[in-house]
Amino acid sequence: MLKSKFENFLAFIKNKKILITTHDLVDIDGLVSCFTLKFFLIQYFKNQKVSIYFSELTKSTKTFIKNFSKKFPNFNFSYEREFNLSNADVLLIVDTNNLNQIKLSNNSETPHLEIPYIFIDHHYLGDKYENNNINTLNLIFDNYSSTAELILHLFELYDIQLTTPLKFLTITAILTDSGFFRHGNNKTIQNVGKLLCEDIEIQDIFILLKFDTDISEKIAKIKGLQRVELIREGHYLIGITNVSSYGAGVASMLIKMGFDVGIVIAKEVNQFRINTRAKKRVCIQTGLNLGKILEEMSKQYNGSGGGHDGAASLTLNKESDIIITQIVEKIKQCF
Ligand SMILES: [Mn+2]
Missing domain, CATH: 3.90.1640.10 (inorganic pyrophosphatase (n-terminal core))
Structure with missing residues (x-):
């Protein structure tokens, strides 16, 4: 450096x-x-x-x-x-x-x-x-x-x-x-x-660094799991779900459960937040970079977003299914 x-x-x-x-x-x-x-x-x-x-x-x-x-x-x-x-x-x-x-x-x-x-x-x-x-x-x-x-x-x-x-x-x-x-x-x-x-x-x-998980976080994770939608693209599994809070924790949980990519939508007051996680191995193998994808989307939709290859988020003012579809398409292009 x-x-x-x-x-x-x-x-x-x-x-x-x-x-x-x-x-x-x-x-x-x-x-x-x-x-x-x-x-x-x-x-x-x-x-x-x-x-x-x-x-x-x-x-x-x-x-x-x-x-x-x-x-x-x-x-x-x-x-x-x-x-x-x-x-x-x-x-x-x-x-x-x-x-x-x-x-x-x-x-x-x-x-x-x-x-x-x-x-x-x-x-x-x-x-x-x-x-x-x-x-x-x-x-x-x-x-x-x-x-x-x-x-x-x-x-x-x-x-x-x-x-x-x-x-x-x-x-x-x-x-x-x-x-x-x-x-x-x-x-x-x-x-x-x-x-x-x-x-x-x-x-x-x-x-x-061992924290007891808050009961509300446990509930968010359980609900997130109940609502998850599975998308299979070749050998890769993408999970999409929604919760009202703890989006990042729920996205990480999806990865632990076996998904290669986890997408979690959280509707907050006046805000629409998307948290994503991907397996590091999958990022290295496929060149997937969630930070790059969500940064591009933030520009296109006037939000704020970014992160790393395997962990990224996007915050927008309004909800849109088209955005989710576009994110999934961009992820699939890597697979
Ligand atoms: Mn940091």
Whole structure:
């Protein structure tokens, strides 16, 4: 990776008041990436003001913080709950490259940012351009299985050491975002290997990441399974279903059940969300890239979408059967 990209990024944000944020419903990768990035910037620049803003955290992220804090009571997870741009010169957005996934206030409209912003992310990005985004400075690399690994690379490049709690956190982010290595590559495992040290026991991390499934999620999965429609294309099986929430979890479940591709439609208030998952092996064998397909669809239908080859989502304002049919056709073309 080009070090000059990181150099340009750091040169631009130097001496600026920095605000870091991530997508709404903050997951563990988003959470960890914000705190490791903040720590890195404070170490690197010494005297620089860096703050973090979060909108809402997911239930499992909140549970994780609670459990992690029992193990590392001195680790400070403080962040701002009000988005205040007057205290910032530049906004760093991690773990997403889509402004629609950022929630700055209670009104859910796409935010228009007055200040420059830069994306630091590991999701596929097409050639879209957002106003006020300094796209030449974006650090977007979709070969990483988590944003936390991208930030870990910064620490390595500038020879800055992570503290034990930050190492622990980075491993949890890598494990959760790579689906416990299922979506990872050699580098993913090497990174975890490098982070493990005498003070960190991998079994402690596994225990911290074991969450009890919420009863409403269990019901969503059971209903999703009851409603599933099976489409067979040669040797491949596509499953389509609908639920009102937990779309991503239901899509992953379809893959575990034996489908090669899972498509889950979730009708939310004023929103129509499609979550998709595919088996990694199938993506490699066929060249299927769900992130690319849903990104194309988002452009065509004025929504927001994207992701990775084996996991992607699309959010639209209105429901349409034609869109689902088109997605299925595009998937079939790969088979
Ligand atoms: Mn991520």
